[in-house]
Amino acid sequence: MKEKIQKINDYEWSLPKNSRERMNVGAKIIANKKILDSIEDDAVQQLTNVACLPGIVEPVIGLPDMHFGYGLPMGAVSAFDSEKGIISAGLCGFDINCGINSIRTNLTVNEVREKLKELVPALFKAVPCGVGSKGRLRLNYNELDDVMTHGVNWAVENGYGTKEDIKNTEENGCMPNADPSKVSDLAKKRGLPQLGTLGAGNHFLEIQKVSDIYDSNYAKKLGINDQNQVMIMLHCGSRGFGHQIATDYLKIQEKAVKKYNIWLPDRQLACAPVNSKEGQDYYAAMKCAVNYSFTNRLVMTQWIRETFEKVFKKSWEDMDMQTVYGICHNIVKLDKIKGKEYYVHRKGATRAFPDLPVLIAGTMGTASYICKGTETALEKTFGSSCHGSGRAMSRHAALRQFRGEKVSDDLKEKGIVSKASNWKSFAEEAPGCYKDVEEVVDSVHNAGISLKVVRMKPLGVLKG
Amino acid sequence: MEKYKFIEDLTSDVLFEAYGKNLKELFENSAIALSSVICDIKKVGGEKSFDVELKGDSTEELMINWLQEIIALVDTEEMFFSRFNIIKISENYLKANIYGEPISPEKAGIVVKGVTYYKLKLEKIKDVYKATISLDI
Numbered sequence: 001m002k003e004k005i006q007k008i009n010d011y012e013w014s015l016p017k018n019s020r021e022r023m024n025v026g027a028k029i030i031a032n033k034k035i036l037d038s039i040e041d042d043a044v045q046q047l048t049n050v051a052c053l054p055g056i057v058e059p060v061i062g063l064p065d066m067h068f069g070y071g072l073p074m075g076a077v078s079a080f081d082s083e084k085g086i087i088s089a090g091l092c093g094f095d096i097n098c099g100i101n102s103i104r105t106n107l108t109v110n111e112v113r114e115k116l117k118e119l120v121p122a123l124f125k126a127v128p129c130g131v132g133s134k135g136r137l138r139l140n141y142n143e144l145d146d147v148m149t150h151g152v153n154w155a156v157e158n159g160y161g162t163k164e165d166i167k168n169t170e171e172n173g174c175m176p177n178a179d180p181s182k183v184s185d186l187a188k189k190r191g192l193p194q195l196g197t198l199g200a201g202n203h204f205l206e207i208q209k210v211s212d213i214y215d216s217n218y219a220k221k222l223g224i225n226d227q228n229q230v231m232i233m234l235h236c237g238s239r240g241f242g243h244q245i246a247t248d249y250l251k252i253q254e255k256a257v258k259k260y261n262i263w264l265p266d267r268q269l270a271c272a273p274v275n276s277k278e279g280q281d282y283y284a285a286m287k288c289a290v291n292y293s294f295t296n297r298l299v300m301t302q303w304i305r306e307t308f309e310k311v312f313k314k315s316w317e318d319m320d321m322q323t324v325y326g327i328c329h330n331i332v333k334l335d336k337i338k339g340k341e342y343y344v345h346r347k348g349a350t351r352a353f354p355d356l357p358v359l360i361a362g363t364m365g366t367a368s369y370i371c372k373g374t375e376t377a378l379e380k381t382f383g384s385s386c387h388g389s390g391r392a393m394s395r396h397a398a399l400r401q402f403r404g405e406k407v408s409d410d411l412k413e414k415g416i417v418s419k420a421s422n423w424k425s426f427a428e429e430a431p432g433c434y435k436d437v438e439e440v441v442d443s444v445h446n447a448g449i450s451l452k453v454v455r456m457k458p459l460g461v462l463k464g
Numbered sequence: 465m466e467k468y469k470f471i472e473d474l475t476s477d478v479l480f481e482a483y484g485k486n487l488k489e490l491f492e493n494s495a496i497a498l499s500s501v502i503c504d505i506k507k508v509g510g511e512k513s514f515d516v517e518l519k520g521d522s523t524e525e526l527m528i529n530w531l532q533e534i535i536a537l538v539d540t541e542e543m544f545f546s547r548f549n550i551i552k553i554s555e556n557y558l559k560a561n562i563y564g565e566p567i568s569p570e571k572a573g574i575v576v577k578g579v580t581y582y583k584l585k586l587e588k589i590k591d592v593y594k595a596t597i598s599l600d601i
Contacts (some may be wrong), residue, residue, distance in 0.1 A: 040475070067475045070582030070598050074476060092578035094600045131502060132572025134542060201576040201601050202476070240539035241502040243577045243600075247532055251525075254581070267581035391476045395601065421569050428574070464575070 001044045005036070011447035012380070014059070015047065022263070023051040025058040030381065032443045035064045038392065038435060043068040049265040050078045055085025055274070057301050061381045063349055064443035065435065071268025074348035074391070077384040080274065082334065082341040083390040086262070086367045087279040088271030089286075090248035091345040096246060096286055097293035098203075098237030099170075099374070100359040100387075101326040102370060103301060104223045105319050107230045107312065109209045112459060116417045119207065119311050126307040127300050128197040129207055129464040130421025135197045137299070144191055148180045151291035152298045160295075160302040161323070169326035170351060174295040175333075178287035184248050187285075191241030191292060196299040200421065200464030202388075202429060203236040204361075205304070207431060207460035208368060214452040218372055222324045222357065224454050230458050231306060232321075233368055234297055235361055236464075237330065242289035274343055286332060297326060297403030324370065325357035331385035337378050344382050350450075352377040352385035358450040360441060361388040364418060364461040365411055365431035369441050369452060376448035385450035389437035395428045402430040411461065420463035429463055465592065468497035478576075479583065479598040487523070488550045490586070490593040491558065495548040496598055498531050498579075499564060503544035510547045510563030515595045523555045524586050525597060530558060531579045542567045574601055 004019040008028075009230050013036060015027040027047040029036060043066055050060045050072050057079045066075030071090050080086055105112075112119070139147065146154045151174030152166050166173050172406055180188075198205060203350065208231045213219045224231070238245075256272035256279075264270070272278035301323065305316035312319060327350050335344045335351075350356045352373030358368040377383050393401070404423025407430045411418045420426050444450045468482040474581035480497045484490030499505050516533055520526030536544060552559040577600040585596040 043475075070474060070477055070580040070600065090581075094580075130572045131538070131575045132544075132567045132569035136565065186540075190536060191522055193542065194539065200572075201577075239534070242538060247578050250578075250581070251528075265585065272582065354534055375533065394472050395478065396470055396472045396477050421572050 001048065002041050004157050011443055015044065020048050023048055023444040025051050025056050025060065027051050027060040027062060029062040030443055030447045030449060031064040032439060032446070035435065035439050035443055039066060040068045040396060045071040046071070046073045046400050047076060049269060050076065050091070052265050053086055053269065053271060054262060055079055055081040061384065063386040064440045065348065065386040065388050067391050071266045072347060072458060075386060076346045077349045077382055079342040079382045082343060085274050085343055086271040087274050087283050087332055088269060089246055089253050090268045091347055092246065092286065092332050093347055095244040095330050096242035096289035097328045098330045099293060099297065099326065099328040100361055101234045101297045101301060103232040103304065103321055104324050104360050105232065105321050106228045107191045107319055108306040109230060109459070111227045112230045113209065115311050116460050120417045120419050120462060121305050122311055123205060124419050124462050126303045127462070129462055130200045132421060135193045135195065139192050139195055141188060144188055145180045147195065147292055147295050148178050148183065148288035149291070150174060151294045155295045155298040157460050160431060161298045165298055165301065165323045166322045169294055170328055173298065173326065175277045175287040175290050177284060178291050179284035180288055182281045182285040183245060183288050187241055187244035187248060190244050194239040194241060195292065196294055196303070197239055198236045198300065198464045199239055200425065203464045204364065205462040206233045206458050208233055208456035209459055210454055211367065211457045212455040218453050223320065223322060224371065233361060234300060236297060239296065240291040241292050245285050245289045249285060252278050253282065258351060283332065286418035290328065290331060294326065323435040325359060327351060327359050333432040335383060337383055340384060346384055348387050349384045351383055352381070352440050352450045353383045354378065358385045360386060362437040363389060363431040363434045364458060364463065365414060365416065366437050370454045371444065371450035372449055372453050373450055375418040377450060380447070381449050386440055389434045389440050391433055392435045393415045398428050398430055398433045399424065402427040402432065416461060417457050418461040425463045467493040474500045474598060477599060477601050482595045482597065484593045485591060487593060490595055491527065491550050491553060492548045494527060494531060494595050494597060495534055498534060498576065498599065499545050501573055501575045502538055502576055505546050507571050508544045508546035509565045511565050512543065513561050513563045514541065516560045516562055518558050520556050524584060526556055526558060527586060528579050531597070535576050535578070536561065544571055576601060
């Protein structure tokens with residue numbers, strides 16, 4: 001399929017509508033040449049799968065962190081007509097509102113480095129990580145309903161975070177019209193014990209230092225002033241609650257595909273017409289998971305603050321531990337772009353609206369970025385950018401190539417203190433398993449869809 | 465006959481094949497493959513058991529429901545599972561006992577977010593049943 005790619009410019013590549021049969025629109029990939037060359041042919045093929053869906057709007061977008069996934073690539077954006085399109089549980093994926101929060105501090109590298117060996121284990125204790133650890137909170141069903149419908153407002157009312165956090169979260173941390181009656185009892189049962197847990201896989205908590213500032217005016221607005229400033233990044237999602245909602249609606253939409261006679265190139269792309277019950281019920285249930293996930297990240301943010309208070313013997317307010325921004329990267333949203341509404345599906349992709357922050361996570365050994373969205377993103381990518389550096393190597397291959405202990409030692413040599421729930425986690429998430437984040441960010445910056453503001457490097461890493 | 469094997473196919477997720485000389489074995493071995501991703505299955509005991517009874521419109525759906533049930537029980541019961549005994553199985557119904565112990569960080573593997581439809585296939589090749597299943601990690 002890659003042989004059909006045509007160059008638009010050094011950072012944009014098109015895959016015309018006639019690249020294969022049944023494509024309703026063309027596809028576009030945002031990447032520099034080096035990244036483009038590294039993208040798997042099968043991943044490009046998967047972009048064309050999405051282009052076959054009904055009501056898709058030109059073009060399907062592949063971002064530079066894109067890699068082969070189940071059904072569609074991770075790092076993809078697809079927008080659907082708000083009347084004639086579809087809403088897809090498959091395109092959003094299992095981890096609804098997997099996302100990132102960035103938190104600043106006014107602490108310096110030197111202050112934090114000397115406490116890292118105390119700080120990292122203390123954080124590991126405060127924030128439940130991995131499939132083997134139990135959550136610290138046990139919600140009842142009424143509280144869970146409140147989390148679903150009120151999102152981070154529930155957190156703030158219950159002493160987790162402040163109104164400032166709400167303001168600095170995508171959607172103000174709460175998508176309206178979330179409907180708990182559309183969520184199964186099993187999803188709720190899974191959600192009760194897991195609020196305030198990190199999960200595993202590529203989810204992480206990282207202590208970082210600012211290494212470069214590219215746009216000091218914008219950085220100042222985010223409260224980032226100094227190259228030695230310490231930052232925190234938290235990456236996780238809606239846990240078993242969101243996984244179950246996705247599972248339930250995949251099954252419902254699998255049946256809807258037959259009912260509405262939709263042709264699918266891959267079963268995992270299960271979907272339903274936007275105005276059907278199966279489409280709108282999913283949308284209302286998905287929002288419950290989105291709000292749960294926003295709340296999950298804020299609850300953990302507060303525990304991170306409390307841990308810093310214990311270690312540094314100062315209040316978190318005195319350490320200026322404010323949320324810089326919180327964003328989603330697996331989500332469906334009815335976005336208004338250039339005056340028109342679309343159901344935008346971002347799968348491993350971040351919103352990049354003009355002048356709003358974009359957070360891009362690197363690996364545990366490489367840099368992460370804060371960028372800002374642009375008008376160009378609205379024109380080219382339905383207001384979207386990449387979400388991370390993107391995997392380049394399978395977990396299976398990673399286990400063959402890396403040993404967890406060695407990965408941890410390598411990080412130590414770089415001055416990075418790390419802790420994971422098990423060694424396998426380290427091996428599977430070794431920095432060498434991912435694309436070069438510098439090339440990925442170079443691609444989105446030069447394509448103009450999100451501009452570099454701040455670069456951060458890891459000091460301490462916690463993996464699930 | 466091997467019970468299951470992992471196939472290198474997905475970049476960030478997991479795909480496996482499971483085998484059995486009948487549906488009972490196929491479903492048991494698929495569950496073992498799934499559980500070996502979630503925990504260190506060899507170290508997990510079987511002191512506590514749970515009854516599982518499921519239906520599915522097809523054998524494929526029954527398999528998805530079976531594996532999803534185990535994933536959900538890990539969360540709701542906070543258990544790791546090591547042994548799966550299918551008592552009754554037809555093409556659209558199964559009854560089983562599954563055995564495990566409470567979750568612990570020492571025996572943890574990785575969170576499985578869901579069973580996907582990607583490449584999902586149940587087939588019978590000569591006398592061997594084979595399932596191809598992918599998991600979102």
